[in-house]
Amino acid sequence: MNEYLIPLTSACTLVTLNYIATKLRSKMLIESHEHLLAPLLTGLASIIMMLQPLPEAFGLIDLRSLPIFMAGLRYGLPVAILSTVLPSGYSFILQENHGLFVIAQDLAAPALLSSFFHNKEYRSGFLDIPIRHGLQICTLVFIVRLMTHAYLTGSFSLDYAADLLFMQFIMTATFILLIAMVNDENKNWRLQRQLEMQANQDGLTRLPNLRSFISIAKNAMRMRKVSIMMIDIDNFKRYNDHFGHLEGDQLLRDIASILRHYVQEQDYVARYGGEEFILISTETDPIRLAAYAQRLCEAVAGSFQEQSNNVYPQITISIGISIAGAPQEELQQIISEADHALYESKHSGKNRFTFYTGAKIAKHKMNAY
Structure with a gap:
């Protein structure tokens, strides 16, 4: 046995x-x-x-x-x-x-x-x-x-x-x-x-949230130069007030889907908050970045072109871009610069992108005050 x-x-x-x-x-x-x-x-x-x-x-x-x-x-x-x-x-x-x-x-x-x-x-x-x-x-x-x-x-x-x-x-x-x-x-x-x-995910858009983005962006900036894009939906408050919050939420999901599709594979896009999104890119050449941002603007505008009417204008986005001067540069500083560049895009006609330049931002700050 x-x-x-x-x-x-x-x-x-x-x-x-x-x-x-x-x-x-x-x-x-x-x-x-x-x-x-x-x-x-x-x-x-x-x-x-x-x-x-x-x-x-x-x-x-x-x-x-x-x-x-x-x-x-x-x-x-x-x-x-x-x-x-x-x-x-x-x-x-x-x-x-x-x-x-x-x-x-x-x-x-x-x-x-x-x-x-x-x-x-x-x-x-x-x-x-x-x-x-x-x-x-x-x-x-x-x-x-x-x-x-x-x-x-x-x-x-x-x-x-x-x-x-x-x-x-x-x-x-x-x-x-x-x-x-x-x-x-x-x-x-x-x-x-x-x-x-x-x-680490935004519950509404299914994009990464800001917490996840900050962690990944800091790691990326330790190794290489990067650029930051701040992206904002134009006239979103007006859209929300006119069509209601449910339609506003759907618009956020639609924009998130478009960005996810058109963002380059090596880049990372997240929801920043409200109607704003943030993107970190390994691309730092201004000419290629300009083409990149233009492509994003055209993708959003083209996706909603048939929905524009006399009641509400065509849905578009504005973008602010800041390029890190060197690896290990302060992330919050780059985000702040991109945010100021976004401010200029919004106040220069919307549906466009703007690169951060210190002189222009100083001027807008003075006008704001």
């Missing part, structure tokens, strides 16, 4: 190791080097399984293949193959009987088989690993082992099949539990990510 406790002990050990690995990953202790550490930890888990050999009657040497199955299923073939290096080396050190055959059957074959079921979204955590994959893999393993045994011995033994069936039940249950643990950890990670996105 005690021999039946050995595979259970091995399974419990493997579940514990998997729990530790998932917690380490959730704490982001290994995520940045996961492509290297995943094969290392998987290989070590396989070696630990090799330290607990099973009775010969069960038809399996040990549970070394289970960590490899998980590696192939979750990370794909390259990681799964790398995961076999350590246990293969350990097998040679032990000088196991039929060493090459054991490596091929219990390490290389599991790596190849499980990788056929791999999906890149399993690695990222955005998609749960289906339990059916575990059932399919274990069923194929059971069939292959029975056929291999029958081929090597030239006979079919019911006793061997019964013992192998017991071990396959242990393997299947453990494999499914490992998959469930990984899926549960991924669900927690996705929930945390969703909460973080909500905290």
